[in-house]
Amino acid sequence: MSGISKRAMAERRRSDSFYNYGSTVRKTEYEYLPERRTEQRSVPSVTSSKEPETEIMYAAEQRRIPFKALRNFVFIAVLFAIFAFVISGYASISAANLENQKLLKNIKELETDQEILELSLRQSRDLTVLQSRAEQLGYSFAESDQIRYVEIDVPEDVAAEEEPAGFNIFDLLDKIRSVFN
Secondary structure: OOOOOHHHHHHHHHOOOOOOOOOOOOOOHHHOOOOOOOOOOOOOOOOOOOOHHHHHHHHHHHHHHHHHHHHHHHHHHHHHHHHHHHHHHHHHHHHHHHHHHHHHHHHHHHHHHHHHHHHHHHHHHOHHHHHHHHHHHOOOOOOHHHOOOOOOOOOOOOOOOOOOOOOOHHHHHHHHHHHHO
8 A cells, every 4th residue: 555646546446446457447537527618709700701780799799798897896886885985974973972972971070060069159158157157257246336327329410220121011001001091
């Protein structure tokens, strides 16, 4: 077995029997494979016996093959463009969602800061806190002899503040009453 190659052993196994009797030579599998044919296109000649319409149709068929290849290329390019557009859309949506998440996080932080500031403002305006702070500083309530009243003289040339123009129900009622009187 050492003198026989692996290829020869494989050929023997493929044959009907292991031994080769007589001069009969069995063909191996690769001898049965068909030969590759090369495509031969005939070029229409002026002296051919074919009709002119047939020659034009044959020429059109020859041109159709590159057209099919071009059509397939365009189809693939359009599909690629559509997929690229869809993916870019998803990317922009993802970026917008990320930005929204950042803004929501910032809003929550600002709301907590606002609550803390409102709480400190409420505490600073609380009367009990003000009274205790005043007592710490040595202040007390004013007695009646310590209270002074101030009168302010308003010059006549200063115009009084007018109420903003808006809907006044009493003016409307006066107008309705004046119509019926």
